[in-house]
Amino acid sequence: xxxxxxxxxxxxxxxxxxxxxxxxxxxxxxxxxxxxxxxxxxxxxxxxxxxxxxxxxxxxxxxxxxxxxxxxxxxxxxxxxxxxxxxxxxxxxxxxxxxxxxxxxxxxxxxxxxxxxxxxxxxxxxxxxxxxxxxxxxxxxxxxxxxxxxxxxxxxxxxxxxxxxxxxxxxxxxxxxxxxxxxxxxxxxxxxxxxxxxxxxxxxxxxxxxxxxxxxxxxxxxxxxxxxxxxxxxxxxxxxxxxxxxxxxxxxx
Numbered sequence: 001x002x003x004x005x006x007x008x009x010x011x012x013x014x015x016x017x018x019x020x021x022x023x024x025x026x027x028x029x030x031x032x033x034x035x036x037x038x039x040x041x042x043x044x045x046x047x048x049x050x051x052x053x054x055x056x057x058x059x060x061x062x063x064x065x066x067x068x069x070x071x072x073x074x075x076x077x078x079x080x081x082x083x084x085x086x087x088x089x090x091x092x093x094x095x096x097x098x099x100x101x102x103x104x105x106x107x108x109x110x111x112x113x114x115x116x117x118x119x120x121x122x123x124x125x126x127x128x129x130x131x132x133x134x135x136x137x138x139x140x141x142x143x144x145x146x147x148x149x150x151x152x153x154x155x156x157x158x159x160x161x162x163x164x165x166x167x168x169x170x171x172x173x174x175x176x177x178x179x180x181x182x183x184x185x186x187x188x189x190x191x192x193x194x195x196x197x198x199x200x201x202x203x204x205x206x207x208x209x210x211x212x213x214x215x216x217x218x219x220x221x222x223x224x225x226x227x228x229x230x231x232x233x234x235x236x237x238x239x240x241x242x243x244x245x246x247x248x249x250x251x252x253x
Contacts, residue, residue: 023053023083023155023174024214026225028061032073043081053155053175055083056107057099059091069095071102153178153192160198174214183207189235193217197242206240207252216249218242223249 029035055078062069071088078085087107088099096106147161149168155175159166166180169187176192178184183205184196190208197204197219204218212235215224219242228234229249237252 022056022086024056024058025078026058026061027069027074030062030065030067030069032070032077035074036077039077039081053083055085057085057088057104059088059095059099060109063090063092063095069098071099071104075102075104147180149178152188155192180204194240195222196240202242204242207238209237210235211238211240211249216240216247218247221245221247223247 027035057074059069069091075085085104087105088096089107089109091099100106145164147159147164147166149159149166150170152170153159153168153172153176155173158177158179159168161180161182163181165182165185166178167185167187168178168190171188172178172186172190172192172194174191177195178186178190178192179195179198181197181199181201181204184194184207186194186206186208188208189210189212190206191212191214193215194206194208194213195215195217196206200219202219206216206218211229211233213225215222217223218240221242232251233249238249239252240247240249242248
């Protein structure tokens, strides 16, 4: 009888790996009040910007800061804006210990990413992201055309305009993904991932009235926020285009 119970216990669950969308907050100040003010300003233009998204706090920019970080205040502020802070990474030993004391888990540091690298392994990473993110709407188009999306895209959502250009009239949130075989136009803040020319169209472009992306890619060549955008395009109207094997990010007049 004991053997039967043990066998049943072993089959009552399975352990599997999972890939989940997580919003990464790159912390650039140890001042909790300043962080709170900046966060409130960032989400002011999009009520309901977050939808209980899990958050990873990246401490790399403040790793060498002498001032202590009030993790309890940071966690409270993030929760106030409907996020779920779960982990930290990139901090020094004291910071990581303080974060653990505040109930946050220690996540492994991210490996270095080389921007604008057209190597085959980079392209495979981009394709893997497309496969793993939940597809909420895939729009098949027989020939050239345009797909229009007029609702905000939240973290974990993806829109793919197959064989067409994609026009998004609302915010593309952190963790969301827009993909098109042609051009991508976002007439709102672009804060997630944008992949144009998904099938190798090197003439495709990405346009946004407020460029703040996690990742932009054209024909498999990409750039992430590991390389910060210049002041003349960050958060401003800008376009992304390909020149040879280099991404150019330019302000829109």
